[in-house]
Amino acid sequence: MDFESRLGDALADMGTSLEAASKQQLFCALLRATRDLELEMAPAAGDRKLYYFSAEFLVGRLLRANLINLGLADEVEALLARRGTSLAEVEDCEPEPSLGNGGLGRLAACFLDSIASLGLPGDGVGLNYHYGLFRQDLSEGVQREEPNPWIAPDSWLVDAQRSFSVPFGFGDLEARMYDIEVPGYGNGTVNRLHLFDVADPAPAPEHGIAFDKGDVRSCLTSFLYPDDSDEAGRLLRVYQQYFMVSAGAQLILAELEERGFAPEELDRHVAVHINDTHPSMVIPELVRLLVERGVAFEDAAGIVERTCAYANHTILAEALETWPMWYIERVAPGIAPVIRQLDALARTRCADDAVAIVDAADVVHMANMDVHFSHAVNGVAALHTQILVTSELRPLAELYPEKFSNKTNGITFRRWLMGCNQPLADHITAAIGDGWKRDASRLEELLALRGDDSFVRGLLDIKQRNKFSLTAWLRAEKNVEVDPHSVFDVQVKRMHQYKRQQMNALYAIWKYLQIKRGNVPNRPLTMVFGAKAAPAYELAKDTIALLLALSRLFGDDPEVAPWLRLVFVENYNVTAAEHLIPAADVSEQISLASKEASGTSNMKFMANGAVTLGTLDGANVEIADLVGRENIYLFGRSSEDVIGLYERGDYRPWDVWQADGELSEVLDLIVSPELLARGDAGCLTRVYRDFIAKDWFMALLDARDYVVTKERCLADYEDRGAWAQKMLANVARSGFFSSDRTIREYDRDIWHLA
Numbered sequence: 001m002d003f004e005s006r007l008g009d010a011l012a013d014m015g016t017s018l019e020a021a022s023k024q025q026l027f028c029a030l031l032r033a034t035r036d037l038e039l040e041m042a043p044a045a046g047d048r049k050l051y052y053f054s055a056e057f058l059v060g061r062l063l064r065a066n067l068i069n070l071g072l073a074d075e076v077e078a079l080l081a082r083r084g085t086s087l088a089e090v091e092d093c094e095p096e097p098s099l100g101n102g103g104l105g106r107l108a109a110c111f112l113d114s115i116a117s118l119g120l121p122g123d124g125v126g127l128n129y130h131y132g133l134f135r136q137d138l139s140e141g142v143q144r145e146e147p148n149p150w151i152a153p154d155s156w157l158v159d160a161q162r163s164f165s166v167p168f169g170f171g172d173l174e175a176r177m178y179d180i181e182v183p184g185y186g187n188g189t190v191n192r193l194h195l196f197d198v199a200d201p202a203p204a205p206e207h208g209i210a211f212d213k214g215d216v217r218s219c220l221t222s223f224l225y226p227d228d229s230d231e232a233g234r235l236l237r238v239y240q241q242y243f244m245v246s247a248g249a250q251l252i253l254a255e256l257e258e259r260g261f262a263p264e265e266l267d268r269h270v271a272v273h274i275n276d277t278h279p280s281m282v283i284p285e286l287v288r289l290l291v292e293r294g295v296a297f298e299d300a301a302g303i304v305e306r307t308c309a310y311a312n313h314t315i316l317a318e319a320l321e322t323w324p325m326w327y328i329e330r331v332a333p334g335i336a337p338v339i340r341q342l343d344a345l346a347r348t349r350c351a352d353d354a355v356a357i358v359d360a361a362d363v364v365h366m367a368n369m370d371v372h373f374s375h376a377v378n379g380v381a382a383l384h385t386q387i388l389v390t391s392e393l394r395p396l397a398e399l400y401p402e403k404f405s406n407k408t409n410g411i412t413f414r415r416w417l418m419g420c421n422q423p424l425a426d427h428i429t430a431a432i433g434d435g436w437k438r439d440a441s442r443l444e445e446l447l448a449l450r451g452d453d454s455f456v457r458g459l460l461d462i463k464q465r466n467k468f469s470l471t472a473w474l475r476a477e478k479n480v481e482v483d484p485h486s487v488f489d490v491q492v493k494r495m496h497q498y499k500r501q502q503m504n505a506l507y508a509i510w511k512y513l514q515i516k517r518g519n520v521p522n523r524p525l526t527m528v529f530g531a532k533a534a535p536a537y538e539l540a541k542d543t544i545a546l547l548l549a550l551s552r553l554f555g556d557d558p559e560v561a562p563w564l565r566l567v568f569v570e571n572y573n574v575t576a577a578e579h580l581i582p583a584a585d586v587s588e589q590i591s592l593a594s595k596e597a598s599g600t601s602n603m604k605f606m607a608n609g610a611v612t613l614g615t616l617d618g619a620n621v622e623i624a625d626l627v628g629r630e631n632i633y634l635f636g637r638s639s640e641d642v643i644g645l646y647e648r649g650d651y652r653p654w655d656v657w658q659a660d661g662e663l664s665e666v667l668d669l670i671v672s673p674e675l676l677a678r679g680d681a682g683c684l685t686r687v688y689r690d691f692i693a694k695d696w697f698m699a700l701l702d703a704r705d706y707v708v709t710k711e712r713c714l715a716d717y718e719d720r721g722a723w724a725q726k727m728l729a730n731v732a733r734s735g736f737f738s739s740d741r742t743i744r745e746y747d748r749d750i751w752h753l754a
């Protein structure tokens with residue numbers, strides 16, 4: 001049946017027609033027609049199947065992405081045009097699934113898209129959070145968290161009619177499986193994202209996101225990353241993790257049996273990927289299930305080691321998970337003895353306590369377990385992998401050098417260029433044909449167009465058009481006004497001290513003081529921020545309050561407002577990113593060197609023709625190598641310097657502050673009467689004190705170099721011809737960061753699916 005007839009049937013079922021339907025009805029009918037078409041399609045086949053385990057899948061809205069991959073986007077656009085509307089208007093009815101936090105979850109979503117698009121057999125395994133990550137409310141000048149329910153009567157979730165019984169300490173809990181279809185791009189493949197859920201989920205809390213964390217049976221899938229500042233919250237995280245991996249491991253063994261293989265053959269027919277440490281308990285759970293099926297413990301451990309692979313996403317110590325053994329004994333008593341046995345086995349390979357799974361305090365080190373009992377371990381950008389091997393996981397890397405490799409992250413160009421920036425995608429296709437849509441490395445063909453005036457002009461024109469579109473979206477959706485002819489300088493990502501939004505705030509204050517002294521810039525500047533802070537992360541929330549106060553200060557000042565605007569976009573998510581990134585001129589990637597494992601928004605910005613202002617951290621290093629120093633703005637201390645400063649413990653922010661009069665003037669503004677009148681005094685004071693007394697991520701150390709480099713970048717922006725060449729170089733070299741390339745490498749070196 002053709003798609004138009006399917007859509008007609010879906011509308012008729014709803015008692016309406018293409019002509020009469022509301023936008024909401026059009027969205028529901030498109031969702032049903034697309035989902036039902038996908039349910040008739042087959043998953044990729046192969047001898048070895050991948051299960052990609054992740055606590056987060058930040059998939060974003062799915063209608064447009066699915067239509068693009070199914071090759072139906074143009075047809076649907078034409079159908080909707082007949083009815084006087086557009087896909088953009090209709091998709092505004094789609095709630096964004098809030099199944100992820102940030103980069104790690106978005107990476108998992110890009111990977112599923114690439115796995116299906118390369119025709120590889122691989123499904124995602126995760127949890128069906130009902131209220132997801134919170135929705136951010138900034139109306140009071142500080143962040144408030146609200147539940148973000150996204151599961152409507154018509155949703156992408158399909159009841160798979162399959163469930164597993166998870167053996168918790170308090171008794172068994174049923175895990176029901178729901179699927180989201182994942183179509184490949186133009187290849188007729190549909191893989192699945194399996195999301196497990198409790199049978200009797202709790203309703204949304206009345207106010208905020210506080211709920212009864214002890215009510216595991218109904219609250220287990222309420223929220224992603226429940227507040228872990230108390231024990232009940234930490235235990236709930238362990239309940240969530242074990243629920244996900246136990247149900248997933250049972251699914252794997254059931255499918256193995258359905259395919260006609262014995263449990264001993266697991267490693268030959270299955271690859272398990274552990275996305276960061278949250279799914280680590282899949283290792284002891286698979287061992288437990290194999291032993292239950294009659295496999296000897298040591299054999300089971302070997303099979304599981306050959307099946308599993310682990311990707312590390314951070315070197316921040318607080319993010320390398322450890323759990324007291326008694327948590328596991330209470331939550332998942334079936335695997336506690338397995339973990340002790342695995343620890344004993346690992347100690348026969350290496351007696352060093354630094355690599356133990358269970359330490360002397362009876363605490364379980366998840367990353368250590370992952371490295372001992374995976375056959376492959378990877379970092380997510382060249383610099384990150386190097387730091388893992390030479391410092392963070394050094395003893396383990398010395399024990400198992402053959403396990404370690406790098407897999408630099410990527411993004412799917414279907415969503416992050418074709419989907420969110422159609423004008424640019426069309427401009428590229430008109431110039432070099434559409435081969436780049438299947439093979440992003442062919443974007444390099446654009447380099448031959450450096451002398452083609454109309455192509456180069458077109459880049460500037462499209463950027464301006466996207467800035468007009470963003471201006472309209474910000475007005476309609478976020479109630480903020482920006483000047484579309486200003487420079488759009490954008491920092492959007494989770495709020496974290498290591499990402500250093502607070503350093504960008506120092507630039508904003510410096511610029512404000514310059515303007516007050518009469519040094520107005522060549523052109524107005526719009527500084528755009530978007531970020532959620534973890535609910536229990538006080539300093540991150542304080543930084544949001546600082547930025548909101550600065551936004552008011554600048555907006556209230558008639559001398560400043562025409563030249564400098566600071567816009568904080570509420571509730572940053574994938575949908576917001578899809579509007580912001582195509583319109584950005586400058587991409588802020590200013591983490592303290594050595595702290596950002598990779599970053600992926602840096603890649604999205606690059607593909608959309610923004611120029612990076614950043615430190616040599618994460619994948620910025622590879623961006624710089626690809627585009628050349630003339631097409632990126634680099635500043636700040638190197639990762640070696642930073643690691644040395646931490647080792648010696650001799651960074652003193654108050655020395656920097658005392659030595660630099662201009663910097664101390666900038667900092668004083670944070671606690672000045674005019675700012676205190678516009679923001680929460682407690683928040684502002686804490687930020688100020690932290691800068692001077694602690695500054696753990698060394699914002700003051702790099703602040704001067706940052707200001708100078710940003711000024712140079714903004715001055716260069718005025719040479720529009722030269723800037724357009726920088727844009728061209730960035731777009732043309734961005735193809736390396738296609739997640740298709742990343743997935744090919746995972747498959748070639750780790751999964752061996754094809």
Ligand SMILES: *Cc1c(COP(=O)(O)O)cnc(C)c1O
Pocket residue numbers: 101102103104106492493494572573574577598599600601602604
């Ligand atoms: C890409 C993306 C991220 C990751 O951003 P980084 O700057 O790499 O940390 C986070 N959130 C959303 C919504 C994204 O789309």
